[in-house]
Amino acid sequence: MARYNPKETEPKWRKAWADADVFKAGPPTPGVPKYYALEMFPYPSGRLHMGHVRNYSLGDVVARYKRARGFNVLHPMGWDAFGLPAENAAMERGVDPRGWTYDNIAKMRAELKELGLSIDWSREFATCDAAYYGKQQDWFLDLWKRGLVYRKESIVNWDPVDQTVLANEQVVDGRGWRSGAVVEKRKLNQWFLRITDYAEELIEGLKTLDRWPDKVRLMQENWIGRSKGLKFNFGWASEAPKGFEAGLEVYTTRPDTLYGASFVGIAPDHPLAEQLAADPKVAAFIAECRKGGASEAEIETAEKIGFDTGLTVAHPFDPNWRLPVWIANFILMDYGTGAIFACPAHDQRDLDFARKYDLPVKAVVLPPGEDAATFTVGDEAYTGPGTIFHSDFLDGLEIEPAKAAAIARIEAQNQGKGATVFRLRDWGVARQRGWGCPIPVVHCAKCGVVPLPKDQLPVVLPDDMDFSKPGNALARHPTWKNASCPQCGAEATRETDTLDTFVDSSWYFARFTDTEAAEPINKAAADYWLPVDQYVGGIEHAVLHLLYARFVTRALGDEGMLSVREPFAGLFTQGMVTHETYRRAQSGEWVEPKEVEILAEDGKRQARSLETGEALVIGDIEKMSKSKRNTVAPEEIFEVYGVDAARLFVLSDSPPERDTQWSAAGVDGAWRFVNRVWNEFDSQPAGAAPAPSPDPKADELRAFTHRTIKAVTEAVETFRFNSGIARMYEFLNKLKEFPADKATAPVLAARQEALSAFARLISPFTPHLAEEAWARIGGDGMVVSAPWPAYDATLTQDAVKVLPVQVNGKRRGEISVAAGLEPADVEKIVLDDPEIARRLEGLAIKKVIVVKDRIVNIVAG
């Protein structure tokens, strides 16, 4: 018997796969069923972490399984390679970001290859390859022509640490998602993609994504934030301000409460407010509003402040009713029209404001059970259901009919229209960074912003940028920006902003379908391969990347480059890899797991430092991170246990969507499993008959084999990999009941069948071990190309069922009956059973419930 030696075995099989080029996707062939398995491509940080191991192992199980199922599988890999870490490395260490990035890619590629992933490496690319980002510039110009790209002077989220603009999606709790710095508001000329044009379709499309987690769909739905209401104009009661003669347009979702109107409010950066800022008092107030940060705490505690402009408007349903116009800090310019009518009785924000400035509070929704004569609103606005009152023609209506009636009246008066409004804002895509995809336009003094003709693409980054100081290295390059205007030929300046890296990742899956295409996307290839059948990645991209990719897919589709509307038919979001934390008792200093020894004393787990022997405090289980020093380096695990054990453990311990806890004991267990599996294969004598023959013992094993095939197949299909692995642990334990050295010929044959299935079942999880095992039992070719085992349904069912018998819901015995026996027959057997009869002595039988093949319950009293 030879011990299983992954150090020899694993590289051997990886080489065999590479030599046979087994993972190369077949050509797009209509009629040949395809499967596109994709994991979110990594940022090339230079080092693989356990999160990567989990992510790519999960995707690999799917890819290998589908290959065994006979699909033409596309399973590519690439690099999301632009971005700030390269610039930071350049600034800190004086290295070139390009060289640093490609070095990292080389290191990570080697580590990923070691994982034994079934990747088609011939399609690899990095987003920082000019061959890729040049194509991105190409379609960017197409979208420009389509009117989906625009520039606008606007207030943007400015990250003072990274010195760049951030999209709304990249601001988390008022802080930059990467830097963690409190985001400032700045007014800049910005580049936008018109994602809001697709808001309705993006929200509707979610309904079709039945293989996405509900959670992610819900998060996107909330983010897009559709609300239905009314946009209408208030006519002026005072003299109309210049430019606003048509009135003041507001948006509301509560037109039913119009008779509860108290005042009209506009945002501090509303054009009207800016016009009124000619008055220094108004200007001072607006400046006051701009103070205060965007952080959660600041917004939460910010007091509502307002300024009465002295202007008044007329109520739409009563021309004699005048409402004052206030500037209020709680009104957002970029939602709706930046102006509202306030109904303090039924909106908490309006109420807070009205109480502060002593404005009227008039209730118009009567809660059920309240008396119209006595109902009043105190400091809490009433937002619940009820009946409209004090509201003329709306009186007596419920809220929804009242909304409809109010909208109809406003529309009849030609003062406005029912309107759907979205929370989603257009996507600000320009970043003031040097290490990104250049925006392919020039600025000409005469012609303005001019897109470059496509024959001038790609606009390539210079390779001698100065990253020694913060800020935009591209902008301060001495010569790069010099160009000539394609329209008038005069001297012009290149745009020095680059695109958000989320643009890079919003279409890479389409490029993977043909990485050599002259066009950005080879439509025939994309039509064959897309949508991605299974996409696997982290939940942190639920809104950002996944929303942008859905948008870009639609935009490119409308440009005729793609046929699918949804890029990812199936999405799986995996949980994080966590680990216990350890720290020194006195200093509180974090200690790495590899420097810790775990002991059991008095049945309790104790941690001790391997270096000093001191007792350590075992802390919480947290996401692996450098700051908590609770990381485990994958390469060190591979070195000790082999890749398969690491893959197996990371797949076995928890359902894939949940966090999984890495532990030394756990990977140890996986390693022992690998060895026990090998021993079982190794003990099988060569030349065992492949065809099992009837024999009670052999039949028992065969039944178990086929039940396991069924269970594992279903587990893999439904992403319950941990359950599938648990079934294989059981399978192995069952096999041990039939040791080869004591087996009869029929049992040996059944073992051969079991092992043949086993090797194929474990192949997606522990591919190297599976190859070695497959070879050991004389399997045909490599297991990677072997078909998935089929099960015989007749063997997965028992011939005899043991049914528990309950009396009044309590278990009182059991009977054995033929499987599938009809309830009436079962009832007869049960009632004839002497043991059951004894239990029923002195009781009158009221009812007998028989659930076929499951249970019998006798109700008696």
Add this chain to the structure above:
RNA sequence: GCCGCCGUAGCUCAGUGGUAGAGCGCAUCCUUGGUAAGGCUGAGGUCGGCAGUUCAAUCCUGCCCGGCGGCACCA
């Protein structure tokens, strides 16, 4: 505050309207030429709490408790 998810053995988790399960860990014993191991056996659970529906609830419903996530001055 609003929306959502989770709570089953020491740990990580399956599971089902009908006999409570797996892996790891733990304990006992065996093996000591598979030995930086292997094997046998076993203990351990008011299925978060309370109520309801049902012949029967860990499972369905409601409320509560605990943990986690998303959104948040979005009119």
